[in-house]
Amino acid sequence: MPKVISHTPPWLCRPSPGASFFTGNPSASVDKKAQNPDAYDGPQRTLAQRGTEVFAVVDNQIRWSDLATLKGEWNSQSKLKKKVSEVDKGASSKKELYRVLTVPVYGEIRQLLISPNGVFMAVVTAHTVHITILPDSSHLSSSETAPLRLKTYQLGPTTHVIPESPVISALWHPLGAHTNVEACIVTVTADAAVRVWELDRNNLWSFDRPSLAIDLKKLVDGNSSDEDFTPLGFGKNKGFSADAFDMEVASASFGGTAQEGEDAWAPMTLWVAMRPGDLYALCPLLPSKWRAPPATIPALSAAIIPKLAAVEDHYSGTEVVEDELVACRQQYEWLKEIDDQDSLDAPEADRVSEMEVFKRPMNPSAIPRLQGPFQFDAGEQIDDLNVTDLFVIPAKLNTEILMMGEDDEGVLEENEQEGLSATIICLSTTSGRVHICLELDGVEGQWLPKARSNTFRTPLSEPADLVLVESLDTVREQLRESNCWPTFTRDIYSRYSFFLTTANNVSFISLSSWAQRLEAELQSQDTSGSQFRLNVICDGAIAVRELLIQLNENDSSLSEQPAHFSNSLVISDYDLGYLLLTYRGFSPQAAVLDEPYNKAYQSFSESIISNLNTPTPPLPLLSKPRRAPYQVPAIFYAEEPLKSFVEDNVPHRHKGTLREPIRLSPSTLDTVAAAHRVLAAHTGLLEKAAADLFRRCERLRGEMRDQLEGIATVAERIQNVSSHIGEDGQRQKGSRNEEALDKRLAAAKKRQDELLSRYSRIRTKISNLGGRPLSDKEKNWIGEIDNLSTSLSKTGDDEHGETLGKRLETAKSLAEDLLAEVKRISAEQQVTAETGGGFTSPSSQPKIPQRLQRAKVADAMKMIDRESAVIDAITARLERLNSGLS
Template identity: 75%
Template sequence: MPKVVGHTPPWLCRPSPGASFFTRHPSKKPDGRTQNGNGTEYQGPQRTLARRDTEVFAVVDNQIRWADLATLKAEWSPKRKPSTKKNADADGNYYRTLTVPVYGQIKQLVISPNGAFMAIVTVHTVHIAILPDRSHLSSTERTPLRLKTYQLGPTTHVIPESPVVSALWHPLGVHTNVEACIVTITADAAVRVWELDRNNHWSFDRPALAIDLKKLVDGTSSDEDFTPLGFGKNKGFSADSFDMEVASASFGGTARQGEDAWAPMTLWVAMRPGDLYALCPLLPSKWQAPPATIPAISAAIVPKLTAVEQDYSAVEEVGDDLIACRQQYEWLKEIDNQEFMLDPFSESGILKRPSNPSAIPRLQGPFQFDAGEQFDDLEVTDFIVIPAGLDTEALMTGEDDEGILEENAQEGLPFTTICMSTSSGRVHVCLELDGVEGQWLPKAKANTFTTPLSEPAELLLVESLDTVRENLREAHSWPTFTSDISSRYSFYLTTANNVSFISLSSWVQRLESELQSEDTSGSQFRLNVLCDGNIALREVLIQLNESDLSFPEEPRHFTNSVVFTDYDLGQLLLTYRGSTPQAAEISEPQNAALASFSQSLHADLDPTTSQTLPPIQQKPRRTPYQVPAVFYADEPLKSFIDEHVPHRHRPSLQEPVRLSPSTLDTIAAAHRVLAAHTGLLEKAAADLFRRCERLRGEMRDQLEGIATVSERIKGVSSHIGEDGQRKEGSRSEDALNQRLDATKQRQRDLVERYANIRTKIAKLGGRPLSEKEKGWIGEVKLLSSSVEKTSENQTIQARLETAKSIAEELLVEVKHISAEQPSAPEETTTVSVSTPSQPKIPQKLQRAKVADAMKLVDRESAVIDAITARLERLNSSFS
C-alpha cells in the first residue's frame, strides 16, 4: 500500500507560480456544470485533466491550459521569489493557453498513446487537436497558441444527437504523427471506429465502422444492417433506450506483454442499470499486433478446434461450438496468410483486418452479477477492466527458448477482473471466469446456427466496498477510475470530494499461488478463506470534509486524477476542484516494521507501569490549508455597473443621489451582490479562525505530552545524586536489573514461540503430504466412517462385546487345535493321517500356518484394544 508522505506541495499553493495554473481569470464568470442539449443538467464524467510525461493539460474557464510541472517546481523557491520572468507572461503566469474553436463546455481531454493527438470532447461534439512538441510549447513566448483541430463527424456528433460518453484511442491502432485510430461511444449505444489520417480530411467526416448495439443485440445474421440511424431520422421508442443507456466504455487491455491476446481487441460497454456487453474482436482496417498476440491466439484456437472436432466425429450433426471454432480458425487463417508490415516506430507488425467471417463481431452478454439487496443502488458510472494473464505454458509448449517465457511472463489471474463504481461511491469487484473470445454472427445463406441470441452470463461478485461516507455523499456524483502505474491490480477512484487508492495485488498474489499449487488437498478450504476475507485494500489519499468555500457557481466535483512518476516530481497524484488544486505525494513504505514496533512497544513493559504511559504521539494527517479563492477575487462592485445598471440609468450615478425607484433598485442590487461577497468572506475567515483554534489545541496536547515525557525522564534521573550515588528511598539497582532481565526473558520467550509457530506453519503448508501421511488420513477416515455406521438396534458397545467374545472363542479353539497335534521329530518331513483320502501335509507348513494365525489374532487383538480405548475416551468426552 502506498503511503502519503505529503499533501499539496508548496509549489502548487499560493502564491507560487503553480497555483496560478488552476486559477480562473477574475474578469471571467465561472462556468460550473452545464446542461445537455435538451435542458437537463449534465451527468457524466469530468476528465478535464490529462498528462503527457511531466506535461499537464487542464480545462480552466473552458480554455485548455498547458504547463510543465517540472518547470513549475523549478521556478518555485522557498526562500525567495523568482527573480526573472523569462518563462512567464505579462501577468506572471507560467503556463500557456491553447485556444481551440470548440462550442460548448469541454468535459474530456484524451491524449493519444504517442502524444501526437488530443481528443477534446464536449457533451455532444468531438474535436481532434494536433499537439505541438514540448520544446515548442515551452518556448519563451507565452501568448495563446491556436491548435490545429479537426471536428470529428460534423454531421454525426452534433447537438441534437445523443451525448458522447467515451472517446477511446484503440490500443491496437496504428498511431503515428499522421495516422491514429479512435473509438467514440454515445449514450444511445452507438459505437464508431474512426481511422484518422491528416492527409485525408474525409477520414474525419465519416467513421470507418459504425455499430448500433441495440440492433446488434437482436441480430441473427452478419449480413444485416447494424449501422446507427443517420442525422435527423426518427428513432422511435424502444425499451432498450433505458436498459441500454451507456454509462462508460473501456478496452479490455492495453496491448502490454503478459496480457491475454484477446483483451486489447475487446471493447467492454457498461450500461447504467449495471449490464456489461463485450465486442470481440473490434479492430480497425489496419492494426498492429504485439509479438505474442498471434502465437497466443493460435495456441488457443488450434487445440480447441481439434478437441471439438473429435467430440463431433461420431455425430452427424454439427454444433454451435464447432462452428464458432471454425469461424475463429478461418479468421486466424486469413491473418496467417498475410505478410507482416513492420512498423518503423515499434516492433509490432501491421496487419489488415480479416474480412471473413465479418468485420462486425457478435455482441456478447449481458454480463450480470447478483448484488442482492444492493441492486436498487446499482447505477454504474465507470468501470475498469483488468485483463487475464497470458497462458505462457500453452504458448511455449515445445519451445526450448526460456528467455521468451521470462519476458512474457507476468503475474496475474487466469481470468478477467472487472471493477464497477456506482453513483453512491460503492465499488463492486467481479470476476469473469469463462473468458471472452472472438465470436461472429453467421452468414444468412449458411443458416447453420440454431439460435444465435445473446444469453446472459454471470459475473462472480467477490466484494463490494463503500468509498464515501453517508454524510459526505454529493447529489450529482460521478466517480471515475484511474489506473495505477506500478501495478495493474491497483487503481484510484475519484469521487466528488475524495480520492481513494484501491489495491487487489496482495489478494491476487495469494490467489494466484493457490491456483498454481500442485497440492490440491485442502484447496477448497483455503479458497473459501481467501474469498471470505478482505479482498481489496483501500486508503483515502485526499479527503475534503469541510464545505467548499469557493464561488457557489464553481464545480463541486473533483475532476479525474492523474499520476506522475518522475525523478524530479517523485510519485505525485494530482486533481483539482474549482480553482483549487489537490495533490498527494505518494511513497511506498520502506520501514514497515517501525509502525508495528511502536504499537507493541508498551507490551514488553511491566503491567503496573504501562498503564501510566501515554500513547506515542503520531503526526496528524490532513490536507494543508489553502487560501480560499474569494480572498484573491476582485471586488464585485467593479463590474457591478456593467452587469446590473442599465445604460439609461448610468448618467444618474454621476449626479447627487435622489430618492427614486431606480435609485432604490440600484442600491438593492448592489446590496445583494455585496452581501453575497461578504458572506463568502465571513465563511472563509470563520474557517481560518476554526483552523487556528484547532491548531492551538493540538499544540497544547503536544506540549502536554512533551511535559509528561520530561517528568518521566526527571523521575528516572532524580534517583541519582550529584555524587553519582543512588539516593536513599529510591528504587535499588537490583530491582531495575531484575525488571530488565524479566523483560529480556519475556522477549526471548516470544521470539522462540514465534519461531516454533512459524516452523509448524511452514511444515503444514510448505510441502505436499507424503504417501504415508495420505494413507494415515485415509485409514482415519475409514475408521471414523465404520464407527459412525451403526444400526439403530445395535450399539457400539454391543458390537464391541460381540467382537471380544468371537476373539476369545478363536483363541480357545486355536489352543485346543495346537494341543491335539502330535509332536514328531524334526527330520520327519511327512505325517500320516488316519483318513487315507486326505493329502499329506508337512509338519513345518502346519507350524508356519499356526504361527501366521497367531500373529493375525494378536494384530486383531491390538486393533480391538485400540478401538476400546478410543470408545472409552469418546464416552468420557460425551458424558
C-alpha cells in the same frame, strides 16, 4: 500498499507559482452556477498528462504546464528568498508558468484524453468531440505567454451534435496505428452506439464519418451478420424501445492495454457497462489497420487450432452442427485470413517495439457478435445499482500453451509469468460502492452467422454470470453526494492496483496479494483440500484499501466551487517522486506516496541486511496526521469585482455621470443595485472563507488542548509505572525501582521476540502450503486420518462396520467374562479339593508334560499382554481425539 509521505506539496500551494495553474475566477464560477443550477451527471475527466506535462480545465479553459518546471521554479525562489527584494517578490509571484490553449469548443469541457503517443488530444463536451494537434513540449515551454490556438478538427459534425445522444466515453484504441499523422479513437454514446474513427490528418473525410458504426440495441437482437447494424443518422426518428432504459450506457473500457503478459483477446475486447448493471462485450473490435504485439498471433494460433481439432473430433460422425463448432470454425477462418496476409509497413515506433501491422479480416464479418449480458448477484443492492465507471484487469497470457514444444521456456520475463488467469471486472456506483467480480470463462472472438437461403436459425445467446467476490464502500453515509460519479485510475506499478476518485475523496485499492494467492491455488496440481483453501482465500480479505485524500464537506468555503473531484493522475518521476494529483474547483489536492521498491533491488537489499545482521529500523510511535493541509480559498486572491464593473455593467452614455454629484434617478438606482449585487456576492464569499478559517483555528485549539491532555495522561502513567510500591501497598512517587523496570522490559522484549519468531514460523509454513504438492508422508497421514474419521463416523448398521468405541466395549466385556470364568474355575477346584480331603491323587488328573505346560502359560501371558497393550493404545487415542474435538 503505498503510504502517504506528505499531502499537497508546498510548490502547489499558495503563494507558490504552481498554485496559479489551478486558480480561476471564483465570481465567474458562481455566476455560471447560478445560471445553470442543474448538476452535471457524468464523469469529470478534466485532467490529463503527457509525462510530467499536465493539461487541466479551469474556467472552461485548457491550461498546460510542466510539473517539473513548477517545482524547479519554487526551489529557485526558496533558495533566493533572502536575496530578493519585496518588489521582485511581487513581480515573481505574478509570473504565470502555464500556457492557455485555445480550442473552439461550444459547451463545457467534460473530458480530456491524450493519445498513447502524445500527438493528439480529444476534447469532449456533453455532446461534441474535438481532436486537437498538440505541439511539442519545447514549443509550449517557450517564453511566450499569450494563449496558443491549437489546430482542431471536429469529430463527426453531423454525428456528435447537441440534438443527438450525449457522449459517455471516448477511448483511444490500444491496437490502433498511432503516428504523427494517424490515430484511432472509439466513441460510445448514451444510446449504446459505438463508433470507430480512424483519423488521418491528410484525409479530412476521416474526421467526418466513422469507419465502423454499431448500434448495440440492434446487435443484441441480430440473427445474421448480413443485417444492417448502423445507428440511425442525424434527424431520423428513433421511436420508442424498452432497450432505451435497460441499455443506457454508463461507461466503456477496453479489456487490455496491449502490454506484455496480457491475454491476446483482451486489448481487442470492448466492455460496455449499462446503468442498471448489465455488461456487454464486443470481441474482436478492430480498426481497418491495427498493430499486433509480438505474442498476439502465436498465442491465438496456439489457442484456436487445438480447440478446433478437439471440437471437430467431438462432433465427428454427427450431422448436427452445434454453436461451439461454428464459433471455432469462425475463429479459424478469421485467424487464417490474418496469417495469409503480409504485414504492412509499420511505423518507426512499432518497428522498435517489434509490433506488426495487419489489415482487419473481413471474414466472417467486421462487426463482432455482442456477448452478454454479463450479470452478477448483488443481493438487495441490485435494484439500487447505478453504475458510473468500469475498470477491467485482463487475464494473463497462457504461457504454457504458447511455449508448448519449445526447448527454452525461460525466454519470457518474470513479470509475464505473474498474474491471474481470469478477468477481473470492477464496477463503481453513484453511492461510492465498488463491486469486484471475476469472469472465469474468458471472452473470445465471436461473430454472427452468415444468412443462408431456406434456413432460419437463431444463434444461442444466454446471459453469463460473473462471480462477485467483494463489495467495498468507499464513501461514508454522511459524506455521500447526490452528484457523485466515481471514476477509476490505473496504477503505474501494478496491474492489480487502481485508484478510485469520488466527489470528496481518493482511495487506493489493491488486489495484488489476493490475485497471487488465488492463482497459486488455481494452478496447483494437487487438488486435495483445494475447495477448503479456495473458500478460505475468497472468504478472507480480498481488497486492500487505503484512503489517501479526504475533504471535509462541512467547509462552507467549498460551496462556491464544483462539488466533485476531477479524475486523478498518477505520476512517477525522478524529480516529482510518486505523485497522486487531482483538483476540485481551484484547489489542487495531491499526495506524495512512498514509491514501491523494485523486486530485484528489494531482494538484494534484504540479503545485504541479513548478511550484515543489521536490525530493521523500528516503526515510529507517533504517525503524522493524515489531514490534508489548509488551502487558502481563491476568493482571497481574486481581483476586486468593482474594477471591471464600470466597463461591463455601466452603459457608455452613463459613464460621464459617475464623475458628477449623485442625483436621484432611475439610472442611478439601477447602477447602485447592480453594484450591490456584484459586491454582495463577492463579500459573501469572503465571509464564508473567513468563517471557515475561524472554525479551523477553533478546531486547532481544541485538538491541541486534547493533545496536551493526552500527553499529561501518558506522563502520569509513566510516573506510576516508574514509581516504587512501598510496604503498605501504596505507590511512592519520586522513587524508582530500576531493577523491576529492567526485569519487566526484558520480559516484554523476550515475549515480543517469541511472538515474532512464532509468527515468522507460522507465516513460512502457510506460505509453503499454498500451491505446493503434498509429500508421501503427508498423504499417508491424511489417509490415516480419513480412515480413522470414517471408522469413528460409522453407525454400525452394516455387518462389517463397527466403531472403535464398540470394539473397545466388546474387548472389555470379553476380558470381564474371561476373568469371571477363571474365578469360577478356581473356586470349583478349591471346593473339589476340600471335599476330597484336601488331597487329589495324581492318577486322577491328566498327565501333561511340565515343559508343555510352561509353554502354554507363556503363550497365554503374551496374548494377554498384547491385548492389554492394544486396549490401552486405543483408549489413549480416543482420549486425544475427544480432547482435540472439544
